[in-house]
Amino acid sequence: MSELHTAPVPRRNLELVLLLLALSVGAAAFFLVGSSSDANDNTDFFVQTGILAGLALLMHIMLRIFAKYADPVILPITVALNSLGLAMIHRIDLAKTTDQSMRQLLWTTIAVIIAAVVLWAIRDHRMLRRFTYIALLASIILLLLPMIPGFGVTINGARIWVRLGPFSMQPGELAKITLSIFFAGYLSSNRDLILMAGRKLGPLQLPRLRDMAPMVVAWVLSIGVLVVQRDLGSSILFFGLFIVMIYVATARISWVLIGLLMVAAGGVFAAMTMSHVTRRIDVWLNAFSPEIYQARGGSMQIVEGLFGMADGGLFGTGLGQGSPYRVPLANSDMIIASFGEEIGLIGLSAIVLLYMLLISRGLRAALGSRDTFGKLLAAGLSFTLGLQCIVIIGGVSRLIPLTGLATPFMAAGGSSLLANWIIVALLLMISHNSRRPMLGGVGPTDEVATPGAITTKAVKNV
């Protein structure tokens, strides 16, 4: 695995400047949304801007105290995306007279506070390695929670929700963090074994069957999620996560090929036999045919989204000027289409770039990290964010079949917001540990894997 180091400099002041810029983007969005409503009511403007600025500053101060060397651009990007999402949810609220944005603001507050607590309580990501197998257990429990009768709820055909009094949660959102921790912990301990054992077949080195076991578990898990909970998005996310992590850990293309073959097998099987997958593919391929457009659960949503984006054009209709509320789920699954309509291609590409920059900073933290566990965890977490973006933005723009994954930080939905803020806290922590100066002659590395150093062809009698 690669490493990259630059001279350690805290750069917290730079973060503050960027944070102010990000907050001003958010404030401008709130202001435009508020002033374009009929009432020209700007009381919400002060509430939203104030709360967000407070939360951003809280996080910034936490970083100054606990993670001085953390990456300076991760937090500003996250704050910008979160405030843009809030503004759009508020805008849809004004059009539909719903009250989602207050809920979202509440969840943002909870999420930022929990992220700050994570930062304070964990400090060093390497302690998470101790919970490798507990994390696996936690993921399984989190994924199974919605299946408990009376506790789980089915919404829009997917059984991924649990209800706790007035709150409903998607525990699967948190499972992506615990699964990343498990994969990172498992692969960082067993990397050498996986790398060295196995038969060679031409240029490919095939893994041994028993090293395949966790891969099979991951595959069963993701297919199980697909079949039982009818949640296509999460199943793509979990399996993609595992393939990427094993590739990052071993740099073996054979694993990726095996993984893709397994995905293809599972995908073809799902498309042939499961009605909801078949329907989604049908909707994707023939979105514009009238029968499918008018069918219940047909392509109306995605086509209206496309029309909206077409209406927005290059510059967009302006925040609060278009009609994104005509699209079902305009403030969650289709929020990207809403942005496409109101801030146009130019604004939407800025948003996509912000996501790209965020993910690249996560991967940069992985490159700089001095221990294998941190590398794998940072790579896995940033890839989780990336895959969510690809799946949902690709779905909304009809590049791939639309599946319900939350647009990170933007879409209305508390669990996703919470999970993604925790991911950001972990990335900040890993980047702090990778950028801070090394103390003592030897760095905080607890292991130095040098796969080339031991030249074993087969591992016998271990």
Next chain:
Amino acid sequence: MNDLVLSLFRLGFLVLIWLLVLSIVGAMRRDLAIGARARTGAPSARALKKNPELAEPEVSTRKAASTLHIVEGPLAGRSIPLQGEPIMFGRAQDATVVLEDDYASGRHARLFPQGSRWFIEDLGSTNGTFVGDSQLTRAQPVEPGQRIRIGKTVLELKA
């Protein structure tokens, strides 16, 4: 609000959001330039004053270990020069030091250099590896004079 002001706001917002993107890219400039111009290396005096922990750690005067002595066990009395290459201990024929010992595993432990120190790491052996009296749970630095026990074999680093 009239249309002109609204369109100005609309375009102003797009300018603002791109300004954010470009300043973030600008902030990352230091990382992107991995060439001669990248400011890597020693921190400036001002940075040192602000963040004292940036100071380069004192170069250790400790002399690096140069040989490995086998003190007890079937191979007792032998010594192996350390040449900056990792050494694997075990019963397996491809181990650097092949131990004829029923209490050792095939691939038992590994001694490897990092910086100026040597680290010992257990490779998942059945009976464990001990430094002094404590069993290894992870890679751990060994100083000259510390006793490493693998099965019936006892090793010691000499400066």
